[in-house]
Amino acid sequence: EKGNVPYVVNNGAGVFTRSPKETARIVAEWFSTKQDELKTMSENALKLANPEAVFNIVRDIHELAKQREPGAFPYELTASFTSII
Structure with missing residues (x-):
């Protein structure tokens, strides 16, 4: 939905890019040199979650x-x- 991307990005729960190559680069970094960043985003996403x-x-x-x-x-x-x- 329209507001989801800014909500996720502004709350530190993810990033946005339109480029598949840039997406692949970012994901590769999360699993190599930026694991702390991935962990922080995961924690932030859990804080935002509203499963109900x-x-x-x-x-x-x-x-x-x-x-x-x-x-x-x-x-x-x-x-x-x-x-x-």
């Missing part, structure tokens, strides 16, 4: 759908999501 986000989004959508007229938003929840509502 998708469930919060589903809950919000479900609540909005319940506020509409019956049949205005036909959907059926799968078993994996019914337990969170």
Whole structure:
């Protein structure tokens, strides 16, 4: 998504490049001379993680759908999501 790259880069959890060669060079450095940098980015990524986000989004959508007229938003929840509502 549009805001993901700046969010990851600005929070020190990754880098961005459009060049496949530059990407390969950076990754190679992470596994050779810049292992500390990779470890720091991994730690920062863990701090940013929000594994429950998708469930919060589903809950919000479900609540909005319940506020509409019956049949205005036909959907059926799968078993994996019914337990969170």
